[in-house]
Amino acid sequence: MPVGRTQGSGGIRNVWLVARREYIERVRSRAFVFSTLLLTGLAIIVALIPLGVRLVDRATVTRVVVVAPDAAIGDRAVATMDGFLNTRTDTAGDGTPTFTFERLDDPEAARRLVLDGAVAGALLIERTTEGGLDFTVLSIGGLSPDRAQLLQVGTFAVGILDWTASQPPSGTPFVLPGFQVSDPNIGRSGGTTGGSPGTIDAAEYASRRIVGIVFVVLSFLTLVFYGLWVASGVVAEKAGRVMELLISAATAQQLVLGKILGIGLAGLTQVSLVLLPAILALLGSGELGNQLLGPDAAAASSLAGLSPGLIAAFLVYFVLGFALYAALYAGAGSLLSRAEDLQTVALPLSIPAIMGYFPAVLALSGGTSAFIRFASYVPLWSPFVMLARLSIGRVEPWEVVLSLGLLIVTVPLVTLLAIRVYRAGVLLYGQPPTVATFLRAIRG
Numbered sequence: 324m325p326v327g328r329t330q331g332s333g334g335i336r337n338v339w340l341v342a343r344r345e346y347i348e349r350v351r352s353r354a355f356v357f358s359t360l361l362l363t364g365l366a367i368i369v370a371l372i373p374l375g376v377r378l379v380d381r382a383t384v385t386r387v388v389v390v391a392p393d394a395a396i397g398d399r400a401v402a403t404m405d406g407f408l409n410t411r412t413d414t415a416g417d418g419t420p421t422f423t424f425e426r427l428d429d430p431e432a433a434r435r436l437v438l439d440g441a442v443a444g445a446l447l448i449e450r451t452t453e454g455g456l457d458f459t460v461l462s463i464g465g466l467s468p469d470r471a472q473l474l475q476v477g478t479f480a481v482g483i484l485d486w487t488a489s490q491p492p493s494g495t496p497f498v499l500p501g502f503q504v505s506d507p508n509i510g511r512s513g514g515t516t517g518g519s520p521g522t523i524d525a526a527e528y529a530s531r532r533i534v535g536i537v538f539v540v541l542s543f544l545t546l547v548f549y550g551l552w553v554a555s556g557v558v559a560e561k562a563g564r565v566m567e568l569l570i571s572a573a574t575a576q577q578l579v580l581g582k583i584l585g586i587g588l589a590g591l592t593q594v595s596l597v598l599l600p601a602i603l604a605l606l607g608s609g610e611l612g613n614q615l616l617g618p619d620a621a622a623a624s625s626l627a628g629l630s631p632g633l634i635a636a637f638l639v640y641f642v643l644g645f646a647l648y649a650a651l652y653a654g655a656g657s658l659l660s661r662a663e664d665l666q667t668v669a670l671p672l673s674i675p676a677i678m679g680y681f682p683a684v685l686a687l688s689g690g691t692s693a694f695i696r697f698a699s700y701v702p703l704w705s706p707f708v709m710l711a712r713l714s715i716g717r718v719e720p721w722e723v724v725l726s727l728g729l730l731i732v733t734v735p736l737v738t739l740l741a742i743r744v745y746r747a748g749v750l751l752y753g754q755p756p757t758v759a760t761f762l763r764a765i766r767g
Contacts (some may be wrong), residue, residue: 341581342588349552349589349626358548359593362541366601369537385470386441387422387460391448396456396485397426399449403484404477421470434507437461445507446474448481455498456482456722461507463688475502506717532687535714537601538637539683539707541594542644547676548705549590550648551669552581554656557745558665575746577736583649590645591638636713636723643730644706648676650737654744679704686711700726702733 349355389404391397401424409420412720424446427433433445444462450456458478459469482500573581655668682698686708699709699718705726 327725330595334574334577337577338581340586341573341578342585343583345556345585346588349586350592354552355589355593362544362597363600365544366537366541366597367604369540370533370601370604384420384423385443385466386425386473387444387446387466388425388427388436388442389446389448390427390430390433392450394426394428396448396450397428399484399488400424400446400478400481401426403481404474407480408477421473437463437507443470444474444504445545446478451497451498451501454730455500456485457501458503460502461505462504463506466504471504478502500704531714531716533605534633535687535711537598538633538714539680539687539711541597542637542641542684542706542710543676543680545590545594545641546644546648547673549586549645550652550672550676553586553649553664554659554668554672555665556582556586557653557656558659558661576742579650579653579742579745582653583646583738586649587642587645592640632712637710639727640706640710640730643727643734646734647702647706647730647737650734650741651675653761654741656747659749663678675703679707683707683711686715686717696722700729702730705730 389397389400391400404422405424408422427445430445430447433442433447436442443462444466447461448459449459456478458475458481460466460474462471466474478500483497484587486497497632530608652672655672656665658664659668679698679701682695682704685692686695686699695708695712697723698704699712701708709718709723709726713723
């Protein structure tokens, strides 16, 4: 057995030595410092999006359609909320209304308008058995938290006027109107403020989207960036003839696992450095918005979507996703002998991640199509798409188990293939590999 090619504890020591070397080289490099600053700035910008939305939202008009059990209630609701909310909440200074209300008779038509993005929300009114009114707002992110709160105030006024118009003050006591914001993709929900499986609080929904954007963008950029680092490291070793020394002291398996471990730890270090200021920005954006734009109770929920379970899911999918992509990049890098050749394979290697990023964006936008669900199970895409779905909160437990199971099974298989490719690249060192010789080297 060649020197250094030991098994057992010696093999683990070799893996650790390679990992330590890779980690120290990465965290001390200028590229690490620059990319950390760049990602931190990007994460802070994304975390401050709710504040920008509040600024822009002050000058926009929110369109809402109203569906009632009869025309009289619908007309009364439209007239009451239009007069009450637009008189009290006009902040543009030029007479532009904050809301526009339109009555519809068909609940399904209203639901389709929300799904198509034609309106910010659909207000469904139902008569309760006690004689009061219940209000359900269908929205998939088009209704900001502060305007959802204004709608709730308007529905309270509608409830009072309906009560006084239908019976004398000495009659049935006033019943507080129910109000909830529901996601039309999940299904119809009841009419209580206690919420149901299909109910998503507007402030929490907005927070989930922001947290999901931070996690998905950070995962995508980090996995692609560090995957290229793995490939470039392998190419640099082959170009500098360092590979000959390394392969004589450790096996291909130890080298590949050490690289994935070391660069993966560097990635986790960078993610930790990026997330900390992003979370602080999320914490401070609400208070800053209250100081600049006035109090808003919804702004206090900036971290409502950042749960310990979601953080744990992010770390699990990040680690497994990195191991998968790092193995792919390591295998591809071992086939190249010059740094210039890396540019030719960089884009093809990034295509799987890009193909997973787009359905993740659709999931964060409220999409729940069959393709998005399928994409969240595909191992190359699940680190992005399933993470996005978990951020929004539209995942059944069995879907998480299936997604993680497929990813856990795929990672060692791809890593084993990468080790064979790495070994083949070493055997073909210095000679232009043909398809036939390359396949023979892998099988051997």
